Amino acid sequence: MVREADKRAPGSLSALHEELDRLRAVFHLSGDAIFVLDGEGHFLDANQVACERYGYSRDEMLQRHVGDLNTPEHAPHCAGRIEKLQREGAAFFETVHRAKDGRRIPTEINSRLIRGGSSTFIIGICRDVTERVRAEEELRRSNALLLGTLNSTADGILVVDDKGKIASYNRKFLELWKIPEEVAASGDADLALSNAVGYLKEPEVFMKKVLELYNEKEVESFDVLEFKDGRVFERYSIPLRVNDKSVGRVWNFRDVTARKRMEEEQQIFMSLVENSTDLIGIATLDGKVFYLNKAGQKLIGLDSLGEVGERRIQDFAFEKHFKPLQEMLASLSKDGTWKGEARIRDFRTGTPIPIEIHGFVIKDEKTGQPIALAAIIRDISERKNLQEEMARGDKLSSIGILAGGIAHDFNNLLTAIFGNITLAKMYANRQSEVYKRLEESEKAVERARDLTYQLLTFSKGGAPVKKTILLQDLVKESANFVLRGSNVKYEFSSPEDLWHVEADEGQISQVLNNLIINATHAMSEGGVFQVNCRNVIVDQSDLLLGKGKYIQISVMDHGIGITKKNLSKIFDPYFTTKKKGSGLGLSTSYSIVRSHGGNITVESYPGIGTTFQIYLPASEKGNMLPCAEEES
Known part of the structure; x- marks a missing residue:
């Protein structure tokens, strides 16, 4: 190679050196770690970033095999990747490297095989993807948390995109609407709807609302759905926005059947209580009254629950009538129930009202612990009046029998006296003092007779001739x-x-x-x-x-x-x-x-x-x- 280079023209050689300098600059100034390995994976060179990232000097790097950088769980894959690279000429994969100080470095590697004459080189560009892996892990964790939350919520949730295709749903949605999972997984909202509407009492109204909300993308909605089997759902719908742009719609379905039934039962109960002619009251365990029905408010002369809430049980009785209420409170504390008679005050007139009380303790259904005191109270004023009337009638009847007997005998005596006075008057001189006395006596007897007649009328009612x-x-x-x-x-x-x-x-x-x-x-x-x-x-x-x-x-x-x-x-x-x-x-x-x-x-x-x-x-x-x- 050197001899061939020597044969080149001086200009050509200079250009080659410049190219080498540029490549060397790229090699050392790259933000990624760059390795140069021989065909078996030993280091021939490493740029400055690689040395700094892994904590080795260049000389230390050149004494190592690339497999030495792998963590124990990734080391077994090293030989296979080198073989693949030699076979295919390029490889892209992710692994985890370990620095000299033991730090784990998630790494993305893009490697190529270079053949030059009889020599083979491997160039690997290694990018630290720690932040990306961390972000992906956080995203996976968030998604898992979100999915867990969605699947654990009591509401059925459906998310559709702006074209009406199913984007996401939770298991509760499938359960509430009895939709097979393969139908929902298909993303076909029309198919899912066709499975659902048959359960509704008013499917046309339901579908009309769905279409309206698909057309009105920014509208929020709430309504109530009634099913043929008696179930009741609340339906909420809001736009799904990304960067303030509507990209779909979120539907939330809540089964409120039990709550509705409870509300209906409560309404029935409250109607019974409020329309009862008896006083029904509830107080805290320490005696503060917080509820009194309409009959109770009317009976004691209070106009509103606000006035009731300002009073305690003790306030409902005069001090001289408080003993029965004390007995009731003691019995409730000991036995949980009490029945008896007492007197409570009429706050409007200030008069006592005779009552019959059934007091009892309200207990928590689950724990059995007392949570409130309650009383059903009946006004027995009319009964007391009737009893007094009966007692008066019995007394008058007894007195009447006695008075009747006396009046009858007395009337006989008066008849004899009156007759004798009449006879005496016949023998007396009309001008004499005796005659005048006899006339006065006769008048007295007549008055006595009138009184006798009154007694007879009182005793027998005078045997009315109707x-x-x-x-x-x-x-x-x-x-x-x-x-x-x-x-x-x-x-x-x-x-x-x-x-x-x-x-x-x-x-x-x-x-x-x-x-x-x-x-x-x-x-x-x-x-x-x-x-x-x-x-x-x-x-x-x-x-x-x-x-x-x-x-x-x-x-x-x-x-x-x-x-x-x-x-x-x-x-x-x-x-x-x-x-x-x-x-x-x-x-x-x-x-x-x-x-x-x-x-x-x-x-x-x-x-x-x-x-x-x-x-x-x-x-x-x-x-x-x-x-x-x-x-x-």
């Missing part, structure tokens, strides 16, 4: 008679079709007289009270009125009212707050009404007034003649 009467005429007659010359007036109202009653006209007139007299006494300074008649139907029997049609007569005054202490006694015989009263007027009225198969009730508030309500059974002989409203 006939069909027009109540509104009787009411007006009684009112007009009692109020003649009084500074108290009345307003009367009655429907035109007021039913008849079968009653003793005299006895009912006596009842009305008593009530109207009481109204005038209560309104001593004058005024107007109301008397109303109306038809009522009792469709549920109670202790004092059976089912059926009744006429209700209300006498409502606006006088001084009756104290709560006295209200429970007003029908008792001989109870009166009047200086000249006998105490038999209302008890007699009660007895008369009860003997007619009816009932009489009273409501009164001091300083506001009193309302008496009389219920008399309607006659079955037809309606009475029309009667217009009248004011007097």
Whole structure:
């Protein structure tokens, strides 16, 4: 080779040296490591980058075989690659080299075989791909994480490109829509859709929405899908953007069947609770009330849950009525349940309300641990009133039996006394003092006889002689008679079709007289009270009125009212707050009404007034003649 070079012209030799210099510069200035190996893989040369990368000097490199740079797991492949290179003349592969200090260097190698005369050389250009491998590894990790996340989510996810072809999906999507994996893997969205729409109640609506969203690439969407088998899905759809450009669409499907059923059950439960006529309340374990249904709010006089949430269980009772609630809380803590009676306050009126309570502890279904306190409370005011009415009736009945016996015997004695006084008057001089005394005695006996008759009426109801009467005429007659010359007036109202009653006209007139007299006494300074008649139907029997049609007569005054202490006694015989009263007027009225198969009730508030309500059974002989409203 040297001799051939010597034969060349001087200019040609100079050009060759320049070419060699350029090649040498490229060799040493390249950013990649460059090796020159003999045909067996021993180093003949290495550029500066190679020496620096692997940590060897050039002399150290020239004493090594290229296989020495491989890591143990890659070293066995070295001989095979050299053989392939000699056979094919070129090779491109990746491996991992190891530097002098043990560093692992992922490397991409592009090698070629060069033959020159009898010599063979291998040139290898080695590029450090550590950053790329690291980036690829990170990408693989991210993709694996993303794929794992997609496959672990409870939502079905489908990604399509801007041409509507399936780009990606998770297993939940296949499971929700019952689509074979080979169909989804084919990328054919139309085929996948044809498998899915048959399950829907409204497939046309579903497809219409799909087409709309494919055309409106930037639109986000949400709707609800209902299936023939009762399942319910929520469908979300958003554009898939890359560099702010829409390149497809992401569909998200969530099975909300269980949630919807739970919501429906909750709505049913809440409807039952909210429409219950009983108070239903829930409190925290430390006694803070946070829920009260509408009936409960109405019962205790609160307008909203906001007002309820400001109170604790202890706030719902007056101090003197707190003992039963203390017993309830102690029992709930020990046994988890309690039943009994108590009194809670009406926050609007400040009055106690008799109640029946069933308290219990709400527990977590899974752990069994207490999580809240609850109570179902029933207002038993009406029951208590009925019990009081029954007790009053029993008491009046007992007193009536006694009074009837006494009145009967007393009446016999009065008859004898009256007869003897009459005979004595026949023998006395009309101008004498004796005659005058006999007249006074006769008047006293008559008054005693009247009292006896009242006692008999009270004890037996006076054995009413019933006939069909027009109540509104009787009411007006009684009112007009009692109020003649009084500074108290009345307003009367009655429907035109007021039913008849079968009653003793005299006895009912006596009842009305008593009530109207009481109204005038209560309104001593004058005024107007109301008397109303109306038809009522009792469709549920109670202790004092059976089912059926009744006429209700209300006498409502606006006088001084009756104290709560006295209200429970007003029908008792001989109870009166009047200086000249006998105490038999209302008890007699009660007895008369009860003997007619009816009932009489009273409501009164001091300083506001009193309302008496009389219920008399309607006659079955037809309606009475029309009667217009009248004011007097």
